[in-house]
Amino acid sequence: MKNTEKEFYDVFTDFQCFIIAQVNSGDFNGVTATHYNLVEFIYRNGASSNKQLSLKFQVSQAAISRQVKFLLAANLVMQTQLKQDRRVFYLEVTEKGRQLIDGSENFRMNTTNQVCRILDKEELEALTSLLQKVVQGLHS
């Protein structure tokens, strides 16, 4: 293993541990990080189907289905059957869901926001384009 790679390994494992810890941390007023991430995605992405979420988060539709069940019960999202294809139920955030994402108290939950706080504009742009390349490379 080359020296450059060794240095990357060291910092990256720390970073990776942080991301995973964040997901495992959960439970902010009964809302786990997993719930939060789903609501946030629906909020930013707009109306989303079960299928779309399963592709985005790379988990089974069964997993999404159960999480959505919770989000519906908690009144964070609402579900509507699509008229053009009645197999599809699309999700939108409720007012309560919007408040969860916008609420400054929850701001800290978001890894993205933490990174944005730490890096300046140029650094953020550099990191974005590097990760873009990595993500593209991973999917090919």
Next chain:
Amino acid sequence: MKNTEKEFYDVFTDFQCFIIAQVNSGDFNGVTATHYNLVEFIYRNGASSNKQLSLKFQVSQAAISRQVKFLLAANLVMQTQLKQDRRVFYLEVTEKGRQLIDGSENFRMNTTNQVCRILDKEELEALTSLLQKVVQGLHS
């Protein structure tokens, strides 16, 4: 949310999903990604205690304890009581553990290696120093 941040959010959520998917994927010959990460860390870091691993991976000692139990049963690591402090049991990889990490088939399991494969030297160095800043920022 500024445009720079929005772009970062989009690519970062993809990246984050990949990392989590990798950890959830598991089961390469009965060895999950969690097991693999532990063995890899012990291999690269040298003799490590339960406590050290729990700090590194940001999980409870109880969680480490159970994972280590598996690694011992699978003969991937071995445990020795420290003479200077007999509360501590340090871990080292066995020959089989070393083979697991070195084996080219397992190479793909490692997120670090995938990133190293995708980026060239300069890009890797740039990403390393950006993540270094992020990691430091997160811990302060």
Next chain:
DNA sequence: TGTTAATGATTAACTAAGTTAAGTATTATT
């Protein structure tokens, strides 16, 4: 020096969140 407090590791009971497989409703194919 002997008691008390702290530390490292382990176990038990529990929880969160994934998985696969099977089932239902709807749509597409031929």
Next chain:
DNA sequence: AATAATACTTAACTTAGTTAATCATTAACA
């Protein structure tokens, strides 16, 4: 019209965390 495919759901199971309690050992100190 029958068959195949798709979107979603549910059930049974697994993995890997958590906290709380316990044991052995070491550190602190009256």
